[in-house]
Every structure is written in C-alpha cells, then in structure tokens.
Amino acid sequence: MTTGTTIILGIESSCDDTAVAVIRGNVILSNVVASQLIHSRYGGVIPEIASRNHQEMIWLTMQEALNQANVGMEQLNAIAVTKGPGLLGSLLVGVSFAKGLSLVTNKPLLGVHHMKAHILAHFIADANQIAPPFPFLCLTVSGGHTQIVLVKTPLEMEILGKTIDDAAGEAFDKAAKMLGLPYPGGPFIDKYGMLGNENKFVFSKPKINDLDFSFSGLKTSIKYQLEKWEREDSNFVKSNRNDLCASIQKTIVDILVDKCILAVKQTGIRDFALAGGVSANSKLRAQFVGKMDEINVKTYIPKFDYCTDNGAMIAMAGKFLFEHKIFENQELCAQAKLNF
Numbered sequence: 001m002t003t004g005t006t007i008i009l010g011i012e013s014s015c016d017d018t019a020v021a022v023i024r025g026n027v028i029l030s031n032v033v034a035s036q037l038i039h040s041r042y043g044g045v046i047p048e049i050a051s052r053n054h055q056e057m058i059w060l061t062m063q064e065a066l067n068q069a070n071v072g073m074e075q076l077n078a079i080a081v082t083k084g085p086g087l088l089g090s091l092l093v094g095v096s097f098a099k100g101l102s103l104v105t106n107k108p109l110l111g112v113h114h115m116k117a118h119i120l121a122h123f124i125a126d127a128n129q130i131a132p133p134f135p136f137l138c139l140t141v142s143g144g145h146t147q148i149v150l151v152k153t154p155l156e157m158e159i160l161g162k163t164i165d166d167a168a169g170e171a172f173d174k175a176a177k178m179l180g181l182p183y184p185g186g187p188f189i190d191k192y193g194m195l196g197n198e199n200k201f202v203f204s205k206p207k208i209n210d211l212d213f214s215f216s217g218l219k220t221s222i223k224y225q226l227e228k229w230e231r232e233d234s235n236f237v238k239s240n241r242n243d244l245c246a247s248i249q250k251t252i253v254d255i256l257v258d259k260c261i262l263a264v265k266q267t268g269i270r271d272f273a274l275a276g277g278v279s280a281n282s283k284l285r286a287q288f289v290g291k292m293d294e295i296n297v298k299t300y301i302p303k304f305d306y307c308t309d310n311g312a313m314i315a316m317a318g319k320f321l322f323e324h325k326i327f328e329n330q331e332l333c334a335q336a337k338l339n340f
Ligand code: KG4
Pocket: 015, 141, 142, 143, 144, 145, 168, 169, 170, 172, 173, 184, 185, 186, 187, 190, 276, 277, 278, 279, 280, 281, 282, 307, 308, 309
C-alpha cells in the first residue's frame, strides 16, 4: 500500500450526492457528503434538480471538506474529479467546478472514472478495511452498474461480466417502489428484509450465460406476482412487507453471489472484493463472505462510508493517477457513458 504526503481534493457529483474529500497519502482527512433528499418524493433522481442542487452545494461542501481536514487550498497537490459515467448535467457541475479550481489555483487536474473509484476505495488506509493484492476480482454493484471486474493494477481493469439490462441497485430500488417504500429503496429492503422470512416467496431467477447478469425479468416477475396477490387481498403488500423484502433481497443476492462463484471457477483468482452502493447491503456482505469462505477465497469488504457515492474514493483514485502522472487539462469533458 502506498502512503506519503501528497494531498488531493476529490470531487464527486455523478448522481445525487455532492461529495468532497481530502486525502493525504492514503489517509482520508475529511469526507463530506451532501445527499439530495428531495428526490425521495419523486421516487427517483430527477436529473435537472440534481444538477441545480450540485451547483448550490458544491462550494460549501468543498469548504467544509477543507475545514474538516484543516488543509488550505494552497496545500493541495492536485484536484481530482469524477469525469464519468453518470448523469451528464450532474457530472458537468463537478467537472466545470474542478476545472475552474485548477485554473485559479494552478494545481493539476485529475479525471476519475466513477466505477474504478468505487473499486479503488479499497486502498484507502483505514483500520476497518484491508486492501486486496493484485490481481483480484471485484463485484461492483451500484445504482447504474453491475459488473465483475478483473483488477490487474490500479489503472488496468477488465470487465469479465456485466448486466445486460437493469443494475442490481435498480432492481432493489424498483422492487422497493412496488412495495411503496421511499427512494432509494435498497436500504429499506435491507432494513425490513432483516426482519422477514426470506423463503416465504419465490421469484424467478434469470438464466444468463457466463458472467453476465440480468435483472429485468425479476422486476417483471415481482410486478405480476404482487398484482396477483393484491387482487386477492388488497392489504397483501402491507401485511407481508418484511417477508417480501427478505425474499426479494435473497433472490438478488443469490444471483450476484452465484456469479461470483462462477468467476472464481473461471479465473482461478482467490481474492474477491465488493464495491459500489449495493455492497452496503447486509445480506450481500454476509452471503458473499460465507460462500467465498467455503471455497477458500479471501474477501474484501469496503467500510460502509466508502460503499455509496463519496469523495474519498475519487481522491483515492486520483492519487493513483497522480502517481502515474496522468493529468487532464481544460479540455476535460464530462462523459455520461465512459468505458473502462
Ligand atoms: O454507488 P451508489 O451510491 O451510486 C451509484 O453510483 O449508482 O449506489 C446507489 C445504489 C442505490 O440503488 C441504492 O438503493 C443502493 O445502492 N443501496 C443499497 C443499500 N444501500 C445503498 N441496496 C441494497 N441494500 C443497501 N443497504
């Protein structure tokens, strides 16, 4: 693990969290997240509202991060920002802000890939997490992505499998919406699922080849079954909320963990990490660790603070770019879609 005294500011604005962090070496000095709760009332992120809120919050969030870290702007060695993938309007706010900051402070600019940053969060020095050795596998599960990634070095990553339709986080959120739970629904399914019987209801699992995933069939299966049960008993969802959450959660987690087992069989790699917002899910964390343990695979689970979107992971990924002198200039563009 690399340490040192390089100080980097990390700026994240790809979706609905305005987040800024300061890292020194691999140690996080501050990690400030301003979450936009307003989207909850619409049942999903409204891109226009998200970008306007980023505009309002980004300066204050940065100031708070610098204050908490007790670091002055002049002490920064570089400014790292998420360049994609994500919502274009949201990304534009962070990228434009970082470019302006780089221009006025004359500090180098680093452009970070959001999904790679989720993975690289494992290298933050923290008593609650251990960094995996290279090469390792990573199940990267967020609101927009579901991937099994072969991580060869901090900069070289290969996607071995990905979702062909919805992401795992989307499956959680859409199922939660059908159950009348607020957005984002993943954490609510987790909370109520802990109280329910996961074997009470059975939902269909997709048959997808190799290491790819699919969640849209599950979404349809949940929709039709709920409609049928509600026709028979209009109180059905309310009175079975915990068991429904537990059963849906079990189905999603089984799909994810089964593919992880297959990835180990195919690659022979025995170090497996979790990353992305859905890695905060308690059932996924427990089942992933348990099943990997059975086949003698070492697991790496991120600290909760570094699972959902945060600036710390952007600063950490920026540190690797800085070490390899991979800088951006004022031509840097936000990219809604961005390949690995
Ligand atoms: O990585 P992330 O914060 O943002 C994106 O890059 O998309 O992931 C957000 C996703 C949402 O779908 C949210 O419902 C899900 O992560 N999530 C969870 C949990 N916490 C967050 N899903 C299941 N259980 C959780 N505890």
